[in-house]
Amino acid sequence: MEISHRPRRNRRTEAVRNMVQETRLHPHQLILPFFLVDGEGIKNEISSMPGVYRFSIDLALIEASECAELGLKNFILFPAIEEKYKDKYATWSYHPDCFYLKAIAAFKKHLPDCTVITDVAMDPYSSDGHDGIYQDGVILNDQTLAVLGKMAVAQAQAGADVMGPSDMMDGRVQFIRKALDDAGFTQVSIMSYTAKYASCFYGPFREALDSAPKHGNKLTYQMHPANRREALVEAEHDTFEGADYLMVKPALAYLDIISDLKSYSHLPIVAYNVSGEYSMIKASAEKGWVNEQAAMLEVLTAISRAGADIIITYFARAFAEYYRNNNA
Ligand code: PBG
Numbered sequence: 001m002e003i004s005h006r007p008r009r010n011r012r013t014e015a016v017r018n019m020v021q022e023t024r025l026h027p028h029q030l031i032l033p034f035f036l037v038d039g040e041g042i043k044n045e046i047s048s049m050p051g052v053y054r055f056s057i058d059l060a061l062i063e064a065s066e067c068a069e070l071g072l073k074n075f076i077l078f079p080a081i082e083e084k085y086k087d088k089y090a091t092w093s094y095h096p097d098c099f100y101l102k103a104i105a106a107f108k109k110h111l112p113d114c115t116v117i118t119d120v121a122m123d124p125y126s127s128d129g130h131d132g133i134y135q136d137g138v139i140l141n142d143q144t145l146a147v148l149g150k151m152a153v154a155q156a157q158a159g160a161d162v163m164g165p166s167d168m169m170d171g172r173v174q175f176i177r178k179a180l181d182d183a184g185f186t187q188v189s190i191m192s193y194t195a196k197y198a199s200c201f202y203g204p205f206r207e208a209l210d211s212a213p214k215h216g217n218k219l220t221y222q223m224h225p226a227n228r229r230e231a232l233v234e235a236e237h238d239t240f241e242g243a244d245y246l247m248v249k250p251a252l253a254y255l256d257i258i259s260d261l262k263s264y265s266h267l268p269i270v271a272y273n274v275s276g277e278y279s280m281i282k283a284s285a286e287k288g289w290v291n292e293q294a295a296m297l298e299v300l301t302a303i304s305r306a307g308a309d310i311i312i313t314y315f316a317r318a319f320a321e322y323y324r325n326n327n328a
Helices: 007-011 014-020 057-069 099-110 141-158 172-182 200-209 229-241 252-264 275-286 292-306 316-326
Strands: 030-036 043-046 049-055 074-079 115-120 133-135 138-140 162-165 189-196 245-249 269-273 310-313
Touching (some): 007 014, 030 057, 030 099, 043 200, 049 057, 074 099, 099 141, 133 141, 141 162, 200 275
């Protein structure tokens, strides 16, 4: 038999395979999430996310410095707020005593070379557990923007480099951009959660922050998992409203959306490899059903191959350690 084309030639040796490899990941492309709580000396593991902790600021800084030494220098911070500080309008989010604002300042002070990305959304501070102001079963879009603007300015004042609006209100990128510019923060960026889907994969995150909706669901603001073109509608708006990065969230069940946004836009594309995606791998690895490190590498590579320039992942430190040990 005569075979004229033999693609296996390009897989023959390790050196050849390395040479033809199309996608390569570096720790510089990763962002590590931190769940922060008020207090001192706290490092509590989240039961649904083995290896992920709620940290008080002091211990978070130690963890973050170790990450920075591994070349992992981008952090996205999420606050777990005590119930007594939550209210209908998330006013604690921009109160000067809010520990989250102090945490942002502490990160910038101790790790000035690192990127501090914040979460701009009401849900951690909302007594209704929603990303917008909830009234009689409805999320009030335009009234919510005013809260987001104050929150963003407070976070910028605390020293944050990048704002991450994760709320999915209409017009928020433009509103936050203007609020930041008016307050003099023209250098603070916006990493918009452009295509954020109403996903079951956020389950462990909501446990970590105790931020699940108290009533209803998020379907009137987060996107329906069945929709693809709608992601481009959001991308168009975010681009013209002044976003510096476009994000797709979750990542794994949405690789087509990542690919679409990459072809649509010249902005950096971010993918959020969310809590449930992390926990699935952890749980099956604990049972011995998949190899954890191999699953991590395959999943992160696939997200990158689909078009993500940057990945937010709870595996960021594990990847950075793997990279140091294998890329001498
Ligand atoms: C809410 C927010 C969520 C996540 C990040 N910001 C959850 C939600 O929308 O209910 C999820 C992240 C994850 O699951 O890792 N503003």
